[in-house]
Amino acid sequence: MTSYRKPRPRIGPDNAPFWQGCRAHRLMLPTCGACGKPHLPPAPVCPFCFCDDIVWQEASGRGHISTFTIVHKAWFPAFRDETPYNVVQVELDEGPRLTSRIVGAGDQKIAIGQRVEVVFTDIDEQLTLHGFRIVAA
Amino acid sequence: MCWSSPARPSGGSYCARTGDDVNIDAAIVGIGTSAFGRGLTESQLALAAQAFKSALADAGLERSDVDGLSVHLGWPLGPDYDRIAEAFGLEIRYVNQAWLHGRFVTSALQHAMLAVSAGLADVVACVTAVSFTRERGFLGGPGDVEGNREEGGTHGEAPPYGLTAPAGGAAIAMQRYMHLYGATSAQLAAVPIAMRNHACRNPRAIMQEPLTLTAHQAARMVVDPLRLFDCCLISDGAAVVLVARTARARDLRQKPVRVIGMQGTRSGRDEFIFAPRSLGINQQSARRSADRQIDFEVFAQAGLSRKDVQGFYTYDASSPLVLFALERFGYCAAGEAAAWVQGGRIELGGALPVNTSGGLLSEAHVAGWNSICEMVRQLRGTAGASQIANAAVLQWGTAWGDSVMLAA
Numbered sequence: 001m002t003s004y005r006k007p008r009p010r011i012g013p014d015n016a017p018f019w020q021g022c023r024a025h026r027l028m029l030p031t032c033g034a035c036g037k038p039h040l041p042p043a044p045v046c047p048f049c050f051c052d053d054i055v056w057q058e059a060s061g062r063g064h065i066s067t068f069t070i071v072h073k074a075w076f077p078a079f080r081d082e083t084p085y086n087v088v089q090v091e092l093d094e095g096p097r098l099t100s101r102i103v104g105a106g107d108q109k110i111a112i113g114q115r116v117e118v119v120f121t122d123i124d125e126q127l128t129l130h131g132f133r134i135v136a137a
Numbered sequence: 138m139c140w141s142s143p144a145r146p147s148g149g150s151y152c153a154r155t156g157d158d159v160n161i162d163a164a165i166v167g168i169g170t171s172a173f174g175r176g177l178t179e180s181q182l183a184l185a186a187q188a189f190k191s192a193l194a195d196a197g198l199e200r201s202d203v204d205g206l207s208v209h210l211g212w213p214l215g216p217d218y219d220r221i222a223e224a225f226g227l228e229i230r231y232v233n234q235a236w237l238h239g240r241f242v243t244s245a246l247q248h249a250m251l252a253v254s255a256g257l258a259d260v261v262a263c264v265t266a267v268s269f270t271r272e273r274g275f276l277g278g279p280g281d282v283e284g285n286r287e288e289g290g291t292h293g294e295a296p297p298y299g300l301t302a303p304a305g306g307a308a309i310a311m312q313r314y315m316h317l318y319g320a321t322s323a324q325l326a327a328v329p330i331a332m333r334n335h336a337c338r339n340p341r342a343i344m345q346e347p348l349t350l351t352a353h354q355a356a357r358m359v360v361d362p363l364r365l366f367d368c369c370l371i372s373d374g375a376a377v378v379l380v381a382r383t384a385r386a387r388d389l390r391q392k393p394v395r396v397i398g399m400q401g402t403r404s405g406r407d408e409f410i411f412a413p414r415s416l417g418i419n420q421q422s423a424r425r426s427a428d429r430q431i432d433f434e435v436f437a438q439a440g441l442s443r444k445d446v447q448g449f450y451t452y453d454a455s456s457p458l459v460l461f462a463l464e465r466f467g468y469c470a471a472g473e474a475a476a477w478v479q480g481g482r483i484e485l486g487g488a489l490p491v492n493t494s495g496g497l498l499s500e501a502h503v504a505g506w507n508s509i510c511e512m513v514r515q516l517r518g519t520a521g522a523s524q525i526a527n528a529a530v531l532q533w534g535t536a537w538g539d540s541v542m543l544a545a
Binding site: 069071072076077100 | 357360423
């Protein structure tokens with residue numbers, strides 16, 4: 001099916017719409033139908049008001065880097081060829097934070113506070129991963 | 138009857154909260170360890186047996202006296218409770234086993250203390266026997282179930298993005314901490330250097346050569362900003378801690394080490410296992426809030442203040458966790474810990490010695506139980522070259538906010 005050897009997200013009932021959204025190149029957030037607040041990671045109820053009415057809404061795809069690391073050690077064999085590589089947490093403009101990566105950073109130094117915008121990478125027929133690129137503030 | 142002060146001369150229970158009638162009546166009556174090392178050839182069960190026999194001999198108890206087990210780390214890193222009971226020929230009537238994660242060291246000890254207090258068992262053996270070197274592929278690698286929990290849990294792992302080991306969670310927390318407060322890697326080095334200095338006084342410790350700031354800074358980056366010596370040892374070993382009621386403890390071989398206060402693990406959206414509250418990691422709020430009294434219950438229960446605590450012991454799987462634990466328990470304010478640990482303050486002879494046997498960073502990674510055994514030796518006055526003078530009150534407390542206060 002695929003030669004992709006890195007770990008894949010575990011997709012279940014609560015987060016399936018999120019990953020289906022990525023397939024369609026849309027960043028979707030579970031949002032409370034009662035209080036209106038979005039949350040991550042996807043949950044079956046609103047963590048703020050405990051309401052069951054979760055609706056999926058497309059996020060702006062913009063935010064800023066709230067923290068990051070550069071991984072030098074290859075804990076997974078499939079990541080060995082990429083070390084050192086970045087992992088970031090992005091605080092979306094809507095509020096929730098998402099662990100992802102910066103793609104195409106080139107010589108740009110990754111730093112907390114940088115503005116970023118979502119991009120999508122199609123891995124195979126089943127999986128599309130979100131990533132972010134640095135944009136001008 | 139229930140007491141709230143540890144100043145009473147001998148044993149007895151204390152109230153978990155003023156006005157409640159929950160009496161915690163527990164003492165550590167025996168400790169035992171296997172050898173610690175890297176690449177030990179014995180099975181985890183064999184290491185556990187060494188530590189178990191050593192703890193029984195220490196306490197003056199027989200195998201048949203143990204009727205409870207509290208197991209912190211089971212298969213595949215260590216033996217599960219049922220294998221231990223079966224292999225050692227025990228008759229067990231109370232069991233607790235935590236999920237396979239270091240964070241449950243405190244709750245494994247607390248379960249033992251609660252169980253004897255409630256009469257569910259007379260003597261509970263807390264058994265931890267790990268072979269991290271043999272199961273190395275499991276740690277943060279393809280076999281790591283923890284790292285593949287749905288959405289990674291509150292521990293930071295994101296396997297599809299290659300953030301898969303506990304050190305990664307500590308790294309993203311420390312990166313933000315440095316950004317917010319201007320802390321540096323060179324300041325962080327004070328933590329592993331202190332642990333190494335302690336290990337050099339401890340013949341059981343795996344690391345025996347002093348660590349210099351130059352060597353710390355020159356060591357390879359593992360997961361930025363954590364360098365090699367900011368990450369704990371990958372090692373093998375076992376520790377057993379025997380817990381009984383104080384009345385029982387008084388009849389045994391050793392001077393009992395009493396629990397005089399405790400508080401449980403904090404959890405919620407404002408918590409991240411490897412960060413103080415409200416650091417802005419995962420879904421934490423990004424505004425450090427004022428101290429909450431509920432996070433200092435352990436002091437109120439013990440009827441003590443920080444200045445009464447003569448040594449602090451914590452789960453130092455990576456250097457930042459020591460800073461975060463010190464802030465958790467109010468030894469310094471938010472953002473101050475990196476400066477606070479300078480100048481030998483957390484070393485023997487300093488204001489608050491931390492992990493006086495060398496901790497996970499330099500003694501061995503027995504999931505914190507090596508440090509709990511050290512607390513017991515300190516309070517018995519048998520810590521040798523590492524002895525804190527007249528040690529009477531020591532605190533165990535973790536970066537995730539749980540704690541046990543122990544007293545001689």
